[in-house]
Amino acid sequence: MQPDTCVVVPTIREYECVREYVANAREHGHADRLFFCLVTEDFCDTERMREMLADLDVAGRVFDASDRADWYREQDVDEYDHVIPAASHAETSFGLLYLWANEQFDYGFFIDDDTLPHDTDFFGGHYTNLDRSGEVTAVRSDENWVNVLFENFEEHGLYPRGYPYAAMDETVEIGTTTLAAGDVVASQGLWTNVPDLDAVRILMDGDLRGQAATRTTRADFDEDFVAEPGQYLTVCSMNLAFRREVVPAFYQLPMDDNEWDVGRFDDIWSGVFLKRAADLLGDQILTGTPLCEHNKAPRSTFDDLNNEVPALELNEHVWKVVDEVGDGADSYREAFAAMADALADGEFDEWNNGGFLNFVGEHMRDWLDCLAALDAPRATPATARADDD
Template sequence: MAQLSSSVNPVPMLKDELDIVIPTIRNLDFLEMWRPFFEQYHLIIIQDGDPLQTIKVPKGFDYELYNRNDINRILGQKASCISSKDSACRFFGYLVSKKKYIYTIDDDCFVANDPSGNDIIVIEQHIMNLLTPSTPHFFNTLYDPYASGADFVRGYPFSMREGALTVVSHGLWLNMPDYDAPTQLVKPLERNSRYVDAVMTIPKGTLFPMCGMNLAFDRELIGPAMYFGLMGHGQPIGGYDDMWAGWCVKVICDHMGWGVKTGLPYVWHSKASCNRLENLEKEYNGIFWQEEAIPFFQSVALPNECTSVQQCYLELAKQVKEKLGKVDPYFIKLADGMVTWTEAWEELNTPMATQN
C-alpha cells in the first residue's frame, strides 16, 4: 500500500461523530482495502435483496447490519417509503444513525491514488470540506478559498468572506465515470483518469446531479432531506435516487443559506452493474421525467415560513404532488413517500428516540 497522504493542518477524524453507510447485495470483501481508513468508524450496512441471504463482513469492523425484515420490523407501515432491491435503500441507514455526520460509499468503490501515488484519505477530505465554510453566494475563481495554500481572489467582497455552513461534500470518481445508461452505451470503453486537485462550492440557484457512491453530509442539519425516493422493485424507475435527493437538498440548502461542495476526494469506481441495457431499462422513465423535474426544481420557491428542513421538505412534497403529479402518477406516490419519510424521521429522531 502506498504512503498515506496527509493535510498540512491536521483534520479531526470525528470517529465518534460519523457513521459510514453502505448498501450491498454481496459479501463486503471490499472493506479489506478500506480497513486502515474505516476500521475506527461505526458502519451501518443495509442489505438489499433477499433478507435470508447471509452477508459476510470482514472481522474487526464495528457494524450494524439491517435487512428488509429489520426495516419492516422497525418502521411497520412506514416501511413502504423505503426502496427495495435498489441501492436507494441506503437512506434507511441515515434514518437509524445517531451521529452528526454520514459518509456513504458503494461496495464497488475502492481506494484511489493521487498523482503522486499516495492513497487518498477519503474521509479526511470529506471532513475538511464539511468543517470549512462554503461560498454559494459569490464564486471564488481559485475554487475553495479555505483550502490550504488558497485564499479569496481580488474583488471578492470582504463582507462575504465568512462564508456559509457546508452541509454536503460530494466526492468524485476515477476509472468508471458516473454516466447514465445512454452515455455508457455509446462510450463503453471511456474511463476517467483525470485527477483535478480542486474543491468548489456549487453556486446558489444551481442544481447538480448528486451521486451517492462517495458522499458525506451533515446529518443533523440536512439529513431530513436526504430521502433517496422510491426506486427499484415495484417502482417504474431506478437510478435516480441520489439525483432526486440532490435536487431536493440543493433547493433546501439555497433556502436555508447553506453550502454544497463538490470535487475532492476521489474513489476508484469499478462499477458492479455493467449491464448497460438493464441500466437503460431502469433509467428509461427518468431520462424523460428529468426534463420536467429539473425545470420544476429550478423554479420552485419555498415560503419564508419554512424555517426548518422538515418544513421545507413537506412543502416540496406538496409542490411535487401538485405540479409533477401531472407528469405521471408516480410523482404522487413519491410525494406521499416524502411525507412518510419525514414522519419516520421525526419518530426515530426525537430526543426520546435518541436516548433509546
C-alpha cells in the same frame, strides 16, 4: 470514544471494500469515529458481513430485510416501512433513518460497495470539507446546471448520470465565493476509473456492459467547487459525506419498487432537492475531493436503460418544479415539506409517467412523518461493535 459518524454501505455484492475504507480510516486516525451500517438483503451472506466487522474491530451493524423489519417494530415506526423500497440502491435511506434515530451521529457518509479509497486521507478529506471556510471556486452556467465533470470537459466530453439533456452545451462561468465555517452541509467526492454516466451516454460512448469506454483519472479533477445559488448539479451517493441536519431533505426516494418501473434516480433527485434546500438556507454542497476509485462491475447497459427510460422526461422537469417552492423556509424539514407538497399535489399528466411524481411527493411526506416519529428518544445507542448486541 463514541462514534459520531454513521457510514452507510448498501451492498449485495463486494462488501469486502469495507476493509480498505477501515484501513484508510485507521491509518489516518478516524476509525474510532466510524459506525458502519451495512444495508443488504436476506439472500446475502449477512453472517460473513458481521464476521468481517468483528474481524476489523469496528463499530457497526448489518441490516438485511428481516433485520430492518425488526428495527421498524422496535422503534414503533413499522407503518412507515414502505418509504424504503425493497431490493433497491435507495435503501440507503434506511441508513438515514438509523442515523436520525441515534442522536450521537453528527455526520453521515454514503459509500458504494464498488468503490475504493485512494491513497489519501479519505474520511479526513470529507471532514475537512464539511468544516471548510475561506475562498473557494464557484461555478454557474447559462442553463442553471453545473456539470460536475466540467474541469476537463474539452478532453473527455462527459456529462454525469442525471444531468438533463436540455442543459447540455451550456456556457460555464467560473468565479469564487467565500465560505464561513458551517456553510458546507454536504461534501461530494468524485470518482476515477469508471465515470458515473447514464445508460444513453454509456451507449454513445460505445460500451454495452454498463461501464464506459472513456475513463477518468486524477488529472481530470483540479479544485473543489460549489455550484452557485440557483444552480443545480448531479449528486452521486457513491462517495458522499453530510451533516446530520440535512437528513430531512435527503430522502433517497422510492425507486425500483414502484408501478412505473422507475429506477436509478434516487440519489440524483435527492441531490436536486438537497441543493434547493441548501440554497434556501444559505448553505453549500462542496464537490471534488476526496476522490474514490469506481470499479463498476460489468452488466448490461440495456438493463440500466430500461430502468432509466420511464423517468427520463421527468428528469428534465422535476428540478423546475421544486425550484419554485420553499421560499421562506427556515429548516431542511420545512424546505422539504414544501417540495413534497408541490410534487404530491401537482398535475403532471403532460409528461410521461407524471403520476410517479405524485407518488414521490406522497412518500416524501411519509418520510418526514417517519422522522418525526423517530424524534422520540427510543433508539438503542449505536455503540455495538460488529453486531455483538
